[in-house]
Amino acid sequence: MAATRTKASVLHGARDLRLEERDLPALGPEDVQVAIKTTGLCGSDLHYFNHYRNGDILVREPLTLGHESAGVITAVGSAVSTLQVGDHVALEVGQPCEQCELCLGGRYNICRQMKFRSSAKAFPHxxxxxxxxxxHPSNWCHKLPSSVSLELGALVEPLSVALHASDRARLSSGSTVLVFGAGTVGxxxxxxxxxxxxxKVVIADIQEERVRFAVENGFADAAVVVPMKRPETVEAKLEFAKEVAELVKSTEYGDSHERVGEVDATYECTGVEACLQASIFATAPGGRIMIIGMGNPVQTLPISAAALREVxxxxxxxxxxxxxxVIELLASQNPRLPDFGKLITQRFSGMESIPSAFDMAARVRDxxxxxxxxxxVNM
Known part of the structure; x- marks a missing residue:
């Protein structure tokens, strides 16, 4: 029989997490009830936890965080035929309207009516x-094969960001790619x-340990450590961006002594102005820059350097x-895939550990x- 109450971690203010009980909504005919088993903490969760806001999005009511999740079906609605009790599922937690022109055109991620679990953008949250x-609606629950663990199921969400970026980059096989930012998404x-x-992938970050991890564990082919500089004027910032771009171009792949040169696409995952500027200078004519990182909403860019080369x-x-x-890829045993389990560097058990998990997520090292x-966080 489906449970009617659930224990939840609820954010009431900056760093104010409380364990509470709440009523579960009624199980609709197209819905399933899911026991959450594992949730990865994301940068946006961390912003809400520390500041009770994410950029200019303010939290307006107590909010449960978490959206990188997998779990086990515990009850199904009367009209659900594709899932059954006991199935392991990865949760796609965005709930678009499914009726507008964007949804009908397959671009439901930018639906104007999107409600996304753990985001305060829509109200009620x-x-x-x-x-x-x-x-959760059954059509947004994706069954996991037995070869894909629940922890990997939770990684399907950030992996989807990466695959969507790859879709929009539209690269041909054998391209050269630069990634700024060696966090999880990068x-x-x-x-x-x-x-x-x-x-061929070159990854760049200010932290040497992260880019070394990327190369040593098969996530990238070459590493660039970005110098720690904080230029003040626009002119100095652009000179530094050119310096970083030249550092990328002159980097060699492993022991081959082959230089990276200009790249076909850059994945900018930091949101840092200097990295987006350097992306423009590092990307070849006709290339693409994928803007993934959420940083300062107003940035100074060398736009003519992009426009005149059709970047x-x-x-x-x-x-x-x-x-x-993504689930098919995880189950494929593709030899080019790294061991994604190595990305999960710290695990916390039980809901009482969630505040400690957030404290850990803010650190560079444990x-x-x-x-x-x-x-x-494993339940």
Whole structure:
């Protein structure tokens, strides 16, 4: 019998998480009840936790965070025929209207009526997955094969961001790709580029340990450590961006002594102005820059350097029509895929550990000196 109450982690203010019980919505004929088993913490969750806002999006009511999740079906609605109790599922937590021109055209990720669990953009807020159970539309639950663990199921969400970026990049096989940012999303963009478009990948970050991790674990082919500089004037910033671009171009792949040169596409995953500027200078004529990182909404860019070489700036927002393909990729045993399990660097068990998990997600290294990449909360 379906449960009617659930325990939830609820954010009431900056760093004010409380464990509470709430009523579950009624199980509709097209819905399923899911026991959440694992949730990865994301950068947007961390912004809400620390500031009770994400950029200019303010939290207006108590909010449960979490959206990178997988779980087990515990009840199904009367009209559900594709899922059954006991199935393991990855949760696609965006709920578009499914009726507008964008939804009908397959671009439901930018539906104007989108409600996305753990985001405060829509009101009332769609509550996230850091709770024992949720009621969710069955068509946004994706069954996992037995070869894909629940933890990998939780990674389907950020992997979908990477695959959607790859879709929009429209690269031919054997392209050269630059990734700015060696956090989870940057590492996954690198991995998808290697596996799907069979690209050569160079990854850049200010943290040497992260780019070294990427190369040593098969996420990228070459690494660039971006110098720690903070130029003040526009002119100095653009000179620094050119310096970083030249550093990328002169980097060599492993022991081959082959230089990277200009790249066919850049995945900008940091949101940092200097990285977007450097992306323009590093990308070849006719190339594309995938804008993935959410940074300062107002930035100074050398736009003529892009326009005169027809370098396209392409927005990437979440994903659409990616979950089945990501799950298929995870189950494929593709030899070009890295071990995604190595991305999960810290695990926390039980809902009482969620505040500690958020504290860990804000760190660069844990108490043992290990890199902090993806922090996972297992129920």
């Amino acid at each position: 769609a509550q996230g997955t850091l709770q024992e159970r949720i009621i 590492l996954l963009c690198a991995a998808i580029s290697k596996a799907v478009t069979q690209s 396209d700036l392409v927005g990437v927002f979440r994903y659409a029509n990616t979950y089945p393909r 108490n043992e000196g290990n890199l902090v990449l993806k922090v996972m």
